[in-house]
Amino acid sequence: DAMVIQNPRYQVTQFGKPVTLSCSQTLNHNVMYWYQQKSSQAPKLLFHYYDKDFNNEADTPDNFQSRRPNTSFCFLDIRSPGLGDAAMYLCATSGQTDGNEQYFGPGTRLTVT
């Protein structure tokens, strides 16, 4: 089945220790998104790629970076995680349909100790 895959599902890192989260997709969608979601809050868009074009949200901290080496893969790098970065990180994709509906992966739960 075509899908969005995220690894790992759970990640524990230490304060200040860099961490990388990965996302892959078999949908061949050209747009990939990274969201941060904290408990009882709406998903917050961090950045997205339209093909290779990177789009950063104005309020995304510099501590967050992203790479998209090819259509299928996208990475989220957190250079120096703080306690406030503990959250669910969601990857989503969308393709060239009328409404560009987004499909989410299962998410990575990040804990910072």
Place this chain on the structure above:
Amino acid sequence: QKEVEQNSGPLSVPEGAIASLNCTYSDRGSQSFFWYRQYSGKSPELIMFIYSNGDKEDGRFTAQLNKASQYVSLLIRDSQPSDSATYLCAVRSGGSQGNLIFGKGTKLSVKP
């Protein structure tokens, strides 16, 4: 600032009843509207999308859109305990490549 507003709930309905979830949005230029279901600790799952005024039905779910009132709703008929989740309303504006703006979600509880 473009906003999407939802009543946070919890909305409690008995099993078999109709659950009605509501959402308003601020950007009159919004084009596409989505409902996602999110179980606790899981990622959002797309359950309905609607682009045109009126109703769109899919099984037990009906999405309703009124662009003049900037209002979109989701009806769940014959509610089941398995429908208990948070329902996120999302709105796309700024053309077909506009990003989604999410509401904070309404928590639905279906009591057996």
